[in-house]
Amino acid sequence: MAFLRPTNYLFVLWAYLIVFLSSNINAAPEASLVTKLPGFNGTFPSKHYSGYVTLDTKPSKHLFYYFVVSERNPAKDPVVLWLNGGPGCSSFDGFVYEHGPFNFEEGNKKGDLPILRLNPYSWSKVSNIIYLDSPSGVGFSYPLLPASDSQTAIDSHEFLLKWFELYPEFQANPFYISGESWAGVYVPTLTAEVDKGIRDGAKPKINLKGYLVGNGVTESDADGDSSLITFLHGMALISDKLFKASEAEICLSNGNQQQGDVNNCESTWSKIETAKEFLNVYDILEPCYHGDESAQQSNASSSPLLKRFHELGKSNKRALPVRNRMFGRAWPYRAHRVRGGKVPTWPQMTQSARAQGVQVPCVNDEVATRYLNDPTVRKAIHASPRVESWNLCVDLDYDSDLGSMIPFHKNLTAKGYPALIYSGDHDMCVPYTGTQEWTADLGYEIIDEWRPWFTNDQVAGYLQGYTHNLTFLTIKGAGHTVPEYKPSESLYFYDSWLQGNKI
Ligand SMILES: *[C@@H]1O[C@H](CO)[C@@H](O)[C@H](O)[C@H]1NC(C)=O
Ligand SMILES: *[C@@H]1O[C@H](CO)[C@@H](O)[C@H](O)[C@H]1NC(C)=O
Ligand SMILES: *[C@@H]1O[C@H](CO)[C@@H](O)[C@H](O)[C@H]1NC(C)=O
Ligand SMILES: *[C@@H]1O[C@H](CO)[C@@H](O)[C@H](O)[C@H]1NC(C)=O
Secondary structure (H helix, E strand, O other), rough: OOOOOOHHHHHHHHHHHHHHHHHHHHHHHHHEEEEOOOOOOOOOOOOOOEEEEEEEOOOOOEEEEEEOOOOOOOOOOOOOEEEEOOOOOOOHHHHHOOOOOOEEEEOOOOOOOEEEEEEOOOOOHOEEEEEOOOOOOOOEOOOOOEEHHHHHHHHHHHHHHHHHHOOOHOOOOOOEEEEEOOHHHHHHHHHHHHHHHHOOOOOOOEEEEEEEOOOOOOOOOOOOOHHHHHHHHHOOOHHHHHHHHHOOOOOOOOOOOOOOHHHHHHHHHHHHHHOOOOOOOOOOOOEEEOOOOHHHHHHHOOHHHHHHHHHHHOOOOOOOOOOOOOOOOOOOOOOOOOOOOOOHHHHHHOOOOOEEOOOEEEEOHHHHHHHHHHHHHHHHOOOOOOOOOOOOOEEEOOOOOOOOOOHHHHHHHHHOOEEEEEEEEEOOOHHHHHHHHHHHHOOOOOEEEEEEEEOOOOEEEEEEEEEOEEEEEEEEEOOOHHHHHHHHHHHHHHHHHHHHHOO
């Protein structure tokens, strides 16, 4: 029989409707499932999803996410949103180089796809984790538009509401917001936005429980020159004499004030600059990557300073290993950080730009760039052809319109949201000295005084606990992108803190 009788037809329609509805109500979107990744030949330890959430903005913004389901207990483990910084850097930085489910090894020959192996310290071992490319224009999200602190928080909040609609089975899990570097702005502003949404009855209700910030920019005073000088001195990168001179001259641009003899200040500053200029700002112990000359502009190499910089690299017999992995933005002295107004663009900061993307100083991002621009990979992860190429960081027109993050941290902790503020203690980009200072200056009582914390019976760093569930924690020997340098220590503090256990 070629045709169904009407009654059967109705039954089939009804059955379809049930299947259709239930798949929408109870389950993650199957079309977003990632079933295979080029370069990985094993079985995924948990489900992976990726795709876009389209915002109701004009023009529409299409925000890309990669979601890794927990390998432990997806129904009970927290859902954590992860954000890399910049502003303008893709959260695939975290996925590829920090705490994603795979370790990416360079391919056998130049030009080969990287080889993926399971990362035993993936944060997906203990949490469901969403890597979000934000704001629009970053990573695989599109289109590229001017952005600001406030608009980014509003957009990411809309993303979350729509995401939880797509993945209703995760609505009841405890939810945390995390990130590093410039995400020191994204995290508290988004957390405040989500908190406001909850109070205003936004649906679905987000089960917000707290937030984490790693080496995050916070405000110009705390992150300013003074904390950098203290760091440089403590790490033996400048002499006592220079340190004392900088203090005596009060050359430090605390607030907007410049005091002392201007000429002496300039001379002191230039000596300090000379002492630090060739270091890898993201980890003073790591070599600085100079590779991929083609990506560097001839202009840049014509400056005597940068010529010396290049020759430094050449004098090494073998290619510098470096990245390892990275980041944040390398802040030159006296750059305004979180002070309000336009953030300097990457080219302005580094004097070197690729066609669209930017070359982050000292950092080798070849593996991620090679992988994420491969057509088979892009297909596997549902990246849109509308995005011509993936870049670790893009040149974003960004307005820092919310100023200091201190009022956000005050309000959020006062409302009872636990906060873990952590610092890789060898990062010179956002040194722990400033972060230690502002966390102390929130004025909460110390309830767990500065002490070491341990993994494998070894000191892994130090922490100080405050009332209001505020914890400041250092990771000994880690750079700007903490899990890149100390993966097992990072998984330990991350899991312990999320579980509410003593670190
Ligand atoms: C995956 O590749 C490795 C070598 O890279 C090989 O030893 C292993 O047998 C392969 N596994 C499967 C399931 O193909
Ligand atoms: C160097 O940069 C300037 C402006 O940034 C540009 O006008 C000039 O053409 C560049 N020179 C070379 C050799 O690329
Ligand atoms: C913090 O809370 C106070 C009091 O509710 C409010 O006036 C202020 O706008 C809040 N600040 C931020 C940055 O959320
Ligand atoms: C600290 O967080 C726990 C939940 O993690 C909460 O029960 C408690 O009330 C918080 N304490 C303060 C002082 O906010």
